[in-house]
Amino acid sequence: MMFRRTVDAISSSGTPRSLDTTRLPLPKPMVACDPPPPPSTPVEPTIALPRDVDPNAVLALDMTPEARDFFASALRVLAASDVPFLVGGAYALAHHAGMRRRTRDLDVFVRRRDVGAALLVLENAGYTTCIAFPHWLAKAYSGSEHVDVIWSSGNGLAEVDDLWFEHAGRGEVFGVDVGLCPAEETIFAKSFIQERERYDGADVAHVLRARCEDLDWPRIVARFGDHWRVLLSQLILFGFIYPTEQRRIPPWVMRELVTRLEAECASPPKVGHICRGTLLSRAQYLADVSEGWDDARLFPAGSMSSEEIARWTAAIDQPPPHP
Numbered sequence: 001m002m003f004r005r006t007v008d009a010i011s012s013s014g015t016p017r018s019l020d021t022t023r024l025p026l027p028k029p030m031v032a033c034d035p036p037p038p039p040s041t042p043v044e045p046t047i048a049l050p051r052d053v054d055p056n057a058v059l060a061l062d063m064t065p066e067a068r069d070f071f072a073s074a075l076r077v078l079a080a081s082d083v084p085f086l087v088g089g090a091y092a093l094a095h096h097a098g099m100r101r102r103t104r105d106l107d108v109f110v111r112r113r114d115v116g117a118a119l120l121v122l123e124n125a126g127y128t129t130c131i132a133f134p135h136w137l138a139k140a141y142s143g144s145e146h147v148d149v150i151w152s153s154g155n156g157l158a159e160v161d162d163l164w165f166e167h168a169g170r171g172e173v174f175g176v177d178v179g180l181c182p183a184e185e186t187i188f189a190k191s192f193i194q195e196r197e198r199y200d201g202a203d204v205a206h207v208l209r210a211r212c213e214d215l216d217w218p219r220i221v222a223r224f225g226d227h228w229r230v231l232l233s234q235l236i237l238f239g240f241i242y243p244t245e246q247r248r249i250p251p252w253v254m255r256e257l258v259t260r261l262e263a264e265c266a267s268p269p270k271v272g273h274i275c276r277g278t279l280l281s282r283a284q285y286l287a288d289v290s291e292g293w294d295d296a297r298l299f300p301a302g303s304m305s306s307e308e309i310a311r312w313t314a315a316i317d318q319p320p321p322h323p
Contacts, residue, residue: 071147079177084114086160095169097209106147110160111160118149127140129149136154155282155302194280195284205237227276235249273294275296279302
């Protein structure tokens with residue numbers, strides 16, 4: 001009845017007529033409901049770190065003493081070995097952007113060819129290791145704590161190569177002098193993390209805001225390659241987030257990317273049925289793949305095999321087993 005009265009109040013020209021609100025039914029008394037339960041893992045906003053604060057001390061606030069000891073020990077044994085590695089995640093973000101996010105793990109990045117050697121070093125130190133996902137991730141455990149050993153990304157795009165090491169930063173993490181993942185590769189890898197439950201675009205914007213003038217822009221553009229639209233989208237959002245800062249993006253970068261966009265719009269692809277959404281989210285475009293769209297992660301368009309995709313998809317609802 002309420003819907004019918006509302007519809008009747010709209011004239012054929014689309015102009016609302018006045019409603020006699022005294023004739024509308026009153027809503028039933030509202031009953032307060034209980035608030036939803038808090039998430040199992042509390043979500044803490046990313047916050048700026050004061051310049052005179054040690055990022056390691058702040059990042060470790062949420063860790064148990066056992067976790068801090070494990071991470072420090074893992075870094076020491078890796079640093080004492082001949083296995084090249086970098087530290088990323090929250091520690092690299094703190095270094096590049098001065099931002100702190102709650103973290104309870106440690107991300108170590110190595111080249112694919114060094115994965116076995118890195119895991120052997122950690123095993124010899126007494127830690128249990130396993131290959132969680134053969135295309136990008138292994139883990140080392142000490143009790144319930146873990147170190148992620150990473151050589152690519154979930155979508156198979158961000159392969160750790162020599163350039164990561166050539167352009168790495170330096171910093172101290174848990175008292176160990178280590179290499180840190182470069183800002184440019186951090187931007188590249190994080191730009192593609194656009195899941196429902198996790199979106200790393202804010203990290204990209206914070207690194208851009210902090211390091212814009214220092215970035216190797218030709219290398220960034222080259223990193224994105226055929227996926228330059230993802231970079232353009234991040235830079236457009238950066239201008240939306242920080243209107244007064246968008247002038248800091250080199251004009252030639254925006255001109256180059258917009259020129260590519262104009263050219264592609266003038267002559268869009270006429271063949272193929274590919275969905276690149278799976279490069280941004282492993283879950284949200286599965287319906288498209290099931291409808292017959294080609295998965296951009298699958299070789300030869302991407303770098304993953306059908307078995308690797310299946311294993312990565314199965315873990316959406318079920319994490320890999322603890323060894």
